[in-house]
Amino acid sequence: MPSALITGITGQDGSYLAELLLQKGYRVYGMVRRASTFNCERIRHILDDIEFIDADLLDQMSLLQALRHSHADEVYNLAAMSFVATSFVQPVATGEYTGLSVARMLEALRQVEWSVRFYQASTSEMFGNVQAIPQNELTSFYPRSPYGVAKLYAHWMTVNFRESYSLYACSGILFNHESPRRGLEFVTRKITHAVAQIHLGLLQSFSLGNLEARRDWGFAGDYVEAMWRMLQQDEPSDYVVATGVSHSVRDFVDAAFACVGIEDWSPYVRVEPQLFRPAEVEQLLGDASKAAEQLGWTPTKGFEELVRDMVENDIQQLAQAREALKKGSYAITNPAR
Structure with missing residues (x-):
């Protein structure tokens, strides 16, 4: 072993x-x-x-x-x-x-x-x-x-x-x-968790920084x-x-709100200048050709599926936590996938 x-x-x-x-x-x-x-x-x-x-x-x-x-x-x-x-x-x-x-x-x-x-x-x-x-x-x-x-x-x-x-x-x-296991301090999970809260009526709006920064997620x-x-x-x-595909933070917000049927999310998102980095990284896009050729590795999950998994998991956990509070129990029994 x-x-x-x-x-x-x-x-x-x-x-x-x-x-x-x-x-x-x-x-x-x-x-x-x-x-x-x-x-x-x-x-x-x-x-x-x-x-x-x-x-x-x-x-x-x-x-x-x-x-x-x-x-x-x-x-x-x-x-x-x-x-x-x-x-x-x-x-x-x-x-x-x-x-x-x-x-x-x-x-x-x-x-x-x-x-x-x-x-x-x-x-x-x-x-x-x-x-x-x-x-x-x-x-x-x-x-x-x-x-x-x-x-x-x-x-x-x-x-x-x-x-x-x-x-x-x-x-x-x-x-x-x-993933659904991402920490809440990271922008991706911050978005999906906030969207889930808005969907469940637990939050009115939230703040983000640079919506135009692009990442390979x-x-x-x-x-x-x-x-x-x-x-x-x-x-x-x-x-x-890497996946070899780049999306902006704005794209991530679009995809997350689409999961709960909201097209115009402008009333729910505020852009705060203090959330911008002192030195911004505008675009990251990876070429994983070497990993594909030598390791036989390729990604299996696309951007939209990833965002949907994160939003659905946050909705499920928040709804479960709300029910647990009603019953006087704080336990969440369904871990992130």
């Missing part, structure tokens, strides 16, 4: 990846930071199948101990401070958790006594002020946020350790990927399959993972 260690296992990607690896017969270890509370909502349905290890991205010794405890064949490093807006407010913390933590993990991997395959979660935010459209593995980077800068450091450290020490280390340059469940495939190749390499 192969074993895998996942950092960030309680996040969106970590939950889908844990499901995938369990289905493939892996022994799955989840690295978590000790805290007074444990947010396990996304993985509640598989908690009994995962062994959790306390460690901290800022403590290299704890990372080494986590590796030795799990004796992992594969490590998927998904943990980071991943909300771009917060990175402008906390640039130093973002550098520590998103950038320097990867150097600590790579150094820990170099010290263990067996061969480990390593996946680093890179991001399309590294392209930032894009130098070519679409972006592929050879496109120059130009990050436009502390998050993107920290991820770029982590990306190049992964390449450096691969070339310097012959580590099997890959980076997946993943473009935006969403895919389904997170598809993207974790690409992560796994990267670590099954004979030689390590880096891959762009």
Whole structure:
């Protein structure tokens, strides 16, 4: 039975990846930071199948101990401070958790006594002020946020350790990927959750920033399959993972309101200048030809289906929560798909 260690296992990607690896017969270890509370909502349905290890991205010794405890064949490093807006407010913390933590993990991997395959979660935010459209593995980077800068450091450290020490280390340059499990602070889930509230009569309106920013949005469940495939190749390499189709935030709002039968959504949405980024990323569009050719990977879920899934799930959960409140129970028993 192969074993895998996942950092960030309680996040969106970590939950889908844990499901995938369990289905493939892996022994799955989840690295978590000790805290007074444990947010396990996304993985509640598989908690009994995962062994959790306390460690901290800022403590290299704890990372080494986590590796030795799990004796992992594969490590998927998904943990980071991943909300771009917060990175402008906390640039130093973002550098520590998103950038320097990867150097600590790579150094820990170099010290263990067996061969480990390593996946680093890179991001399309590294392209930032894009130098070519679409972006592929050879496109120059130009990050436009502390998050993107920290991820770029982590990306190049992964390449450096691969070339310097012959580590099997890959980076997946993943473009935006969403799901019903996306956090409410991200614009996609903010939109679908607000639309669901408006549909149920729980909200009158909500605020957004730049409606014209364009992103390449895919389904997170598809993207974790690409992560796994990267670590099954004979030689390590880096891959762009994307759908190859770009939509604006306005398009996302259109699609979300269409799910509840609203064509003119202007009365429900306010554009607030303070929600714009200090340095905006106007367009991201990925070319995943290498992943298609070498990994045999292609996305399975399109934009409209993805948005519909998110809106319907939010409506279902909000309606269920409302009924639970009427009955005096706060439990939500139907997890996000």
